[in-house]
Amino acid sequence: MISKTVLILAIYFAHSVFGESVTLSQGVVKGFQAKSRSSKDYHGFKGIPYGKFEKRFDISKPAGNWSGVFDATLDYEGCLDIGLLGAPSGVEDCLKLDVYTPNHSASAKMPVLVWIYGGPLGFLNAGVASARGNQGLKDQVLGLKWIQENIENFGGNKDRVTIFGESAGAISVALHVASPMAKGLFHSAIAQSGTAVQTFISVYWGRGVDQAVKLAQANNCPTSNKEYMVECLQHLDPKILGKSSLKMDDFGFLADSGFTTPSIETYSDGADDPNVYLAENPLDVFKAGRNFETCPWSNWEPISGENFYESKYFEIGDSLDVKKLPAEWKELDEFWDSLKLKEMGGKWTS
Ligand SMILES: *[C@@H]1O[C@H](CO)[C@@H](O)[C@H](O)[C@H]1NC(C)=O
Numbered sequence: 217m218i219s220k221t222v223l224i225l226a227i228y229f230a231h232s233v234f235g236e237s238v239t240l241s242q243g244v245v246k247g248f249q250a251k252s253r254s255s256k257d258y259h260g261f262k263g264i265p266y267g268k269f270e271k272r273f274d275i276s277k278p279a280g281n282w283s284g285v286f287d288a289t290l291d292y293e294g295c296l297d298i299g300l301l302g303a304p305s306g307v308e309d310c311l312k313l314d315v316y317t318p319n320h321s322a323s324a325k326m327p328v329l330v331w332i333y334g335g336p337l338g339f340l341n342a343g344v345a346s347a348r349g350n351q352g353l354k355d356q357v358l359g360l361k362w363i364q365e366n367i368e369n370f371g372g373n374k375d376r377v378t379i380f381g382e383s384a385g386a387i388s389v390a391l392h393v394a395s396p397m398a399k400g401l402f403h404s405a406i407a408q409s410g411t412a413v414q415t416f417i418s419v420y421w422g423r424g425v426d427q428a429v430k431l432a433q434a435n436n437c438p439t440s441n442k443e444y445m446v447e448c449l450q451h452l453d454p455k456i457l458g459k460s461s462l463k464m465d466d467f468g469f470l471a472d473s474g475f476t477t478p479s480i481e482t483y484s485d486g487a488d489d490p491n492v493y494l495a496e497n498p499l500d501v502f503k504a505g506r507n508f509e510t511c512p513w514s515n516w517e518p519i520s521g522e523n524f525y526e527s528k529y530f531e532i533g534d535s536l537d538v539k540k541l542p543a544e545w546k547e548l549d550e551f552w553d554s555l556k557l558k559e560m561g562g563k564w565t566s
């Protein structure tokens with residue numbers, strides 16, 4: 217799966233020096249010691265494997281055990297990214313996470329911050345078992361489950377987990393708030409510059425399979441049988457695949473906004489299939505207040521915000537053709553205006 221990994225930061229820093237290895241059920245992991253910019257000691261663990269998959273577009277599974285000591289002191293290659301400006305880089309086998317903690321005593325029980333960074337790919341929805349859609353978000357859910365099972369070993373409190381992210385990471389955060397699959401895996405959320413319903417994501421909600429077909433056509437893959445179509449896409453060089461996804465964008469707005477979006481899943485193994493991340497438009501989930509089930513907004517303060525000169529970057533070279541934006545843009549704008557985040561116990565930052 218081409219996807220995102222998560223980074224965990226314990227927010228309370230203590231002055232201490234401690235052992236370098238931590239024992240998890242997967243095996244022993246060896247970290248490193250370092251000092252923060254303000255000279256506080258902390259321990260870092262880089263690239264701990266939390267997930268794996270057999271074929272591209274599969275739903276990931278727990279990474280499993282290793283023998284001996286896992287060396288978490290080394291840099292590693294991140295997830296494959298088409299590169300907004302430069303050439304594609306990274307690898308597909310990238311379901312790893314980093315942990316930073318000032319105290320890995322199990323009794324420290326420090327709050328946990330989970331950073332979800334922005335990134336593309338990992339979303340092919342062909343409406344069949346071999347490519348169900350939202351794989352990248354399911355990878356993140358797997359990461360959040362790993363945190364529930366392991367973070368106490370690093371001094372974290374699994375009952376005080378805050379997820380936060382910027383841009384595509386913020387979209388992920390907002391979607392986790394709407395998804396039944398992420399229920400109970402976090403307790404607070406901060407979405408920095410991104411929502412679950414922004415137009416260049418939401419116009420694709422019901423178009424997962426259409427987008428998959430477009431991508432297949434762009435790569436000369438067969439499209440009438442969707443299983444064969446997925447097989448063909450699984451065999452392509454991922455860097456070529458990433459590049460051709462640029463052609464999927466309807467707006468000429470955000471280079472990777474087309475193929476690489478979340479979508480409503482149409483495939484399921486039955487009513488209670490635990491592998492369905494999103495079966496409906498998150499806008500409907502929010503309107504009906506069902507996000508309260510995943511995340512009790514009354515007990516905490518969700519934070520959502522945007523940046524000054526937010527999208528200027530994308531306007532360079534006049535690439536933004538506003539006329540191409542669909543009517544839903546206006547509708548969503550009005551919806552957000554009417555939402556009154558404050559009444560839901562939220563804070564608006566900008
Ligand atoms: C991994 O190791 C744990 C013990 O640390 C053991 O309980 C578990 O069965 C092992 N899992 C696998 C898949 O080998």
Ligand SMILES: *[C@@H]1O[C@H](CO)[C@@H](O)[C@H](O)[C@H]1NC(C)=O
Nearest residue numbers: 230231232233319321323324
């Ligand atoms: C780590 O946390 C434990 C439990 O709160 C505490 O007893 C210990 O002093 C802490 N260690 C350091 C070095 O701060």
